[in-house]
Amino acid sequence: MSISVKNLSRHYDKQKAVDSISFEARPGRILGFLGPNGAGKSTTMRMLTGYLEPTSGTAAIAGKNILTEAIAAKRQIGYLPENTPLYADMYVKEFLTFVGQTYGLSHLAARVDEVVKMVGLTPEQHKKIGMLSKGYRQRVGLAQAIIHNPEVLILDEPTSGLDPNQLVDIRLLIKSLGAAKTVVISTHIMQEVEAICDDIIIINKGKIVANDSLEGIKKTYGGLSLEDIFRKLTA
Amino acid sequence: MYAVFKRELFSFLSSMVAYITIGIFLLVSGLLFWVFPDTSVLEYGYAELNGFFSLVPYLFMFLIPAITMRAFAEERREGTYELLVTRPIQLWQIIAAKYLSSLVLVLLALIPTIIYYYSISKLGFPEGNIDSGSVIGSYIGLFLLGAAFTAIGIFSSSLTKNQVIAFVICAALCAFAFLGFDYTSQVSLFKAIESPMMNLGINQHYTAISRGVLDTRDLIYFITFSALFLFLTKLMMGGKR
Numbered sequence: 001m002s003i004s005v006k007n008l009s010r011h012y013d014k015q016k017a018v019d020s021i022s023f024e025a026r027p028g029r030i031l032g033f034l035g036p037n038g039a040g041k042s043t044t045m046r047m048l049t050g051y052l053e054p055t056s057g058t059a060a061i062a063g064k065n066i067l068t069e070a071i072a073a074k075r076q077i078g079y080l081p082e083n084t085p086l087y088a089d090m091y092v093k094e095f096l097t098f099v100g101q102t103y104g105l106s107h108l109a110a111r112v113d114e115v116v117k118m119v120g121l122t123p124e125q126h127k128k129i130g131m132l133s134k135g136y137r138q139r140v141g142l143a144q145a146i147i148h149n150p151e152v153l154i155l156d157e158p159t160s161g162l163d164p165n166q167l168v169d170i171r172l173l174i175k176s177l178g179a180a181k182t183v184v185i186s187t188h189i190m191q192e193v194e195a196i197c198d199d200i201i202i203i204n205k206g207k208i209v210a211n212d213s214l215e216g217i218k219k220t221y222g223g224l225s226l227e228d229i230f231r232k233l234t235a
Numbered sequence: 236m237y238a239v240f241k242r243e244l245f246s247f248l249s250s251m252v253a254y255i256t257i258g259i260f261l262l263v264s265g266l267l268f269w270v271f272p273d274t275s276v277l278e279y280g281y282a283e284l285n286g287f288f289s290l291v292p293y294l295f296m297f298l299i300p301a302i303t304m305r306a307f308a309e310e311r312r313e314g315t316y317e318l319l320v321t322r323p324i325q326l327w328q329i330i331a332a333k334y335l336s337s338l339v340l341v342l343l344a345l346i347p348t349i350i351y352y353y354s355i356s357k358l359g360f361p362e363g364n365i366d367s368g369s370v371i372g373s374y375i376g377l378f379l380l381g382a383a384f385t386a387i388g389i390f391s392s393s394l395t396k397n398q399v400i401a402f403v404i405c406a407a408l409c410a411f412a413f414l415g416f417d418y419t420s421q422v423s424l425f426k427a428i429e430s431p432m433m434n435l436g437i438n439q440h441y442t443a444i445s446r447g448v449l450d451t452r453d454l455i456y457f458i459t460f461s462a463l464f465l466f467l468t469k470l471m472m473g474g475k476r
Contacts, residue, residue, distance in 0.1 A: 050320065051320055071324075074321060087315055089249065090242075094245075098238055098241075099322070101238035102322040102323070144318075
């Protein structure tokens with residue numbers, strides 16, 4: 001298992017943002033993390049990536065405990081935070097080089113060129129990040145997540161705010177990355193889930209209300225569309 | 236850590252922050268030291284830099300907050316802090332990188348003022364009649380003072396997402412750390428502990444080093460002072476998770 005989460009919780013005062021959730025994710029599959037706004041998707045992802053400390057529970061990324069082997073776990077994670085924060089004052093390649101250096105990568109220049117090509121940034125590679133359109137900024141976000149070739153990719157709403165053309169491109173990219181890695185993405189778009197996800201977890205008010213493969217969940221709810229299932233479980 | 240340090244430094248140098256703050260620092264210190272009659276060394280008539288060294292701490296109270304205010308405040312507001320802490324780097328390395336890059340900038344502001352030393356030594360009679368030992372001591376003192384103020388600045392920046400608030404807190408803390416203990420010790424209530432209280436303030440130690448006597452106690456004071464504020468920064472940023 002590349003990701004295994006056990007009884008992970010995060011409380012803010014009395015509110016339970018994430019309430020003792022457990023799940024696992026396997027390599028070669030894309031896991032869709034669904035739920036209404038405020039259900040605890042981002043909080044869970046932030047705990048897995050080491051940004052937030054869990055109130056209780058634990059998780060392992062590629063066999064490395066996120067609490068006791070935090071640095072080793074972080075090396076195996078590629079993370080795209082919500083809203084894609086980036087250093088707007090840096091140039092695309094300069095930024096990717098910086099990210100690569102934080103992982104201590106060797107042959108960095110070649111690797112930067114490689115990921116620039118992979119995510120389709122070639123025409124914009126000499127610009128400042130602040131000058132890029134949202135779609136290209138998203139690609140920079142993906143590029144920094146994959147530059148160290150991590151086992152696990154955690155992408156928080158990677159397609160929000162993209163136009164239909166960019167959507168298709170980014171989905172294809174995620175799908176191709178998912179072939180070899182463990183990918184967790186959060187999204188609100190059900191067509192997207194149908195298009196790229198293999199497994200689904202639906203989370204509501206901090207608790208997991210469904211955890212199955214895409215076919216499995218459809219079978220369970222016999223014929224209902226994914227959208228209806230989502231509404232039924234979280235409304 | 237080196238990668239973060241380099242990024243911080245480049246972002247200072249590629250934005251106008253560095254040039255404007257250092258430029259204004261040099262302009263103001265130059266005007267005060269050479270031109271304005273009340274503080275000018277030319278009016279004063281003695282070829283020494285003491286006036287300059289007693290002036291700079293006050294300028295640092297504005298220069299240093301301007302440099303350090305963005306350190307954590309901006310990153311947290313922009314959300315890039317999330318990007319930074321999810322890298323395989325320890326928190327203390329991030330803090331050290333930000334601290335050192337700001338300190339380099341303070342150093343860059345100080346270096347051009349060596350020309351004042353040169354000018355004054357030329358103006359002395361006979362030429363070169365200047366107490367070099369005291370000048371070197373004062374520069375070391377100024378650097379240590381800058382290091383302490385920078386630590387305060389990094390800490391202030393960790394308290395808030397708002398850069399203006401970080402600036403004001405830093406300026407106030409610097410002023411208090413520099414003079415506050417001296418003034419407070421004069422309050423009749425604290426008469427009994429006047430001397431140990433004054434010893435807590437930066438001014439005492441800065442003046443001591445400026446005399447050209449580098450006492451290990453003063454050195455330890457400045458190192459402890461900076462380390463304390465960097466440690467507090469770590470507590471603040473660690474608790475924010």
